[in-house]
Amino acid sequence: MPTGISQDQVNAAADQLVAAGNKPTVEKVRQVLGTGSPNTITRMLETWREELAQRMAQMISLPDVPGPVGVAFMEVWRLAIEHAKTAANEALIKEQNAIAADRASLNQEAKVWQIAVEAAQRETAEAASKWTHVQTQLMERDALLEQLKIQQADLMQQRDLMQAAVAQYQTDIERLQAERTVALDHVRVAEDRAHRLVDEARLDAKALQARWEREERETSKRIAQLTDQAEQLHKAVHTAEQATAREAGRVLALEATLKQFRGALPLKKTKTAAKKKTKTRAKRSGRAEHA
Known part of the structure; x- marks a missing residue:
């Protein structure tokens, strides 16, 4: 994770995007800063939204804030909340996909290691014999x-x-x-x-x-x-x-x-036994005729 990024920098970048009429997404904040980890920027944007709600509540409560200005602030806050939910859902889906991919990769790697271990065991047995x-x-x-x-x-x-x-x-x-x-x-x-x-x-x-x-x-x-x-x-x-x-x-x-x-071998033994029985019977028949 790059070092040097702070909460104040993320707050300033998000305020700058809102002032320009853009939604403060992770990608846009990172473009403004030129650095920063997406995970770090996501966490700091959540902190910025919490602070923005407090600032908007304070500004609306001021007596000299016109009604349209307060409505505009509320609309900005609503958009920020909706974007936060969307970003959170997208991050959750990405995390689930990454976990599934890691799980499949680990299963495949386990199979490869199992095959390698079996091959190594065979080679070890052969080497021991030699x-x-x-x-x-x-x-x-x-x-x-x-x-x-x-x-x-x-x-x-x-x-x-x-x-x-x-x-x-x-x-x-x-x-x-x-x-x-x-x-x-x-x-x-x-x-x-x-x-x-x-x-x-x-x-x-x-x-x-x-x-x-x-x-x-x-x-x-x-x-x-x-x-x-x-x-x-x-x-x-x-x-x-x-x-x-x-x-x-x-x-x-x-x-x-x-x-x-x-x-x-068993088939040859069976044929030999059959031939012996035939010879024995022939001998017995010859003896009976001579008698």
Whole structure:
């Protein structure tokens, strides 16, 4: 509902329409105001009519109001009352039609929802049957994926240990370099020995770096292999789901064939029994003739 409309605005618009010789209807008042909800304007017009009756009674009671003027005011009031009744009846009819339409729409929607619920129940039953069929395979694949995750975590832990070892070696190298600087200040003679130690330490660091890089490549390769295996397992699960759907269709077809076979089974049993009775009678007749 638009905001800003007041009773005074509706009163002024209605007075303006009456002064112009027009009936103050909801549509005309809304045209004058340029806004306003029809329900709000209807309610405010009722208030305006009540106030108009009071104003007309006061004006007629004044001694200086001419008789024709009072009659004119009474005619305006009568027209306003008649229009109010007509507007009320029209609003009542519209409301009743809207209620009937809403009721029909709700009934139709209830039927649609009922059909949808029944279809959903059937689909749920079918999905539950399929899920029961493939649940074991999914559990096995989940267990395998969990093992792969554990292996991946172990490899990551080993890589972290290697990185920590390399960092420790790097720290040792820095410590040796600091000791060499101190030793140079005190003993020049130990310079060659310190150089040899630093060179050896650098060679060890390079060897460790090469080892770490090799381990990193192997770890990355292993992770890639595990990722490929996981993707293959997901594809296998998807293939199993499709195969399960096809097997479900075959089971339904076999059940239909079995029902048809069971329906035809009693007739075959009756014919077989009749043939046995005929053979028994023939045997008895042959024995009597030989006797």
